[in-house]
Amino acid sequence: MNGIDGGVPPDAPEISTGQANRVWSVTAPTPYVLKHYGDPSRAANEAAALGLLADHGVPGPRLLAANTDTTPPWTAQTLIRADPTPADRFLDELAEPLAAAHRIPGTHFGRLAGARRHRSWADYLHVRLTAYAVAAPALRTTARRLHQEVEASQHPIQPVLLHHDLQPGHLFREASGTRRLIDWELAAFGDEQSDLGRLAVRLGLDDPTPVLALVDRPDPTAEGRLHLYWLIHLLADAALSTDPVVRARAVARLSRSA
Structure with missing residues (x-):
């Protein structure tokens, strides 16, 4: 687009929220x-x-x-001309835009661009678990247990688009009623239940089951997959979060789930 070159205009206010960007x-x-x-x-x-x-x-x-x-x-x-959806309406407002994203089929497993493509969903999860164990050696036993659970899972996965950073503040509802999810930098192709597992972590849930309400007709294996991904995302926070409070909460929840 003409006039946009990545430079910051001198009068542009910064709206960063303390992340790496x-x-x-x-x-x-x-x-x-x-x-x-x-x-x-x-x-x-x-x-x-x-x-x-x-x-x-x-x-x-x-x-x-x-x-x-x-x-x-x-x-x-x-620029999205709307305020973020209030936390008490977040799950109700999220269902429609999330379902629309999950209807987009994937071409592979893992990140869309800029990273390795994986031959299977299990391969992607194993690589992530290995990275978490390297970053947090004290959690290697937990990572090993989750490796085994991933290996034991036999449910065939058709990759769909995942947001993979669902949380209040990333969903906007415009005056027209249109709902828009922002911040797609962690998007991946994979199992839709992984999005829900990540959401349960971001909501601070001690049990991820309530977020299954976002799925119209969950299949019989959905709850088990959701619980596994919830644990994997907790491990990610415990190993990689730069916030000591987030890291400590994730470690505590992993300990209670062992």
Whole structure:
């Protein structure tokens, strides 16, 4: 788009929320959100996810421009003119846009772009579990147990688009009623239950089962898969979170589930 080159206009207010990325709201000539990434693979992944949403007619931010090869890598996205959905309405409002995303079929397993593609969902999970164990050697026993549970799972997985960072603050409802999910940099192709497991972690649930209400007709294996992914996402927080409070809570929940 003309006039967008990844540079920060001097009058653009920063709206970053303390994460690895820096984000600005740009007002002229056309309002947009400018996002600079600490990790180029996340920039490439979010750009790919926004393109996929547009291709399938799923509401979300529209990608206006991007360059993932510069330093820093960046994307420019349409500004969502709405407030985040209130926490007490989040699950009710989330069901429709999440179902729309989960109807988008995947071409492989794992991140959309900027990272390794995996031959199977189990392969992707094993790689993630290995990374968590390396980052947190004290949790290797937990990682080993989850490796075994992944290996024992026999449910065939057809990959679909996952947001993989569902939480209050990432869902907006416009005055027209259109609901839009933002922040797609962690998007992946995989089992839809993994999105729900991650959501249960972000909501601080001690039992992930309530989020199954987001699925119209869960199959008989859904609850077991959800519980497994919930534990895997807890392990991710316990091993990788930079917030000591988040890390401690994840360790505590893993201990209670052992």
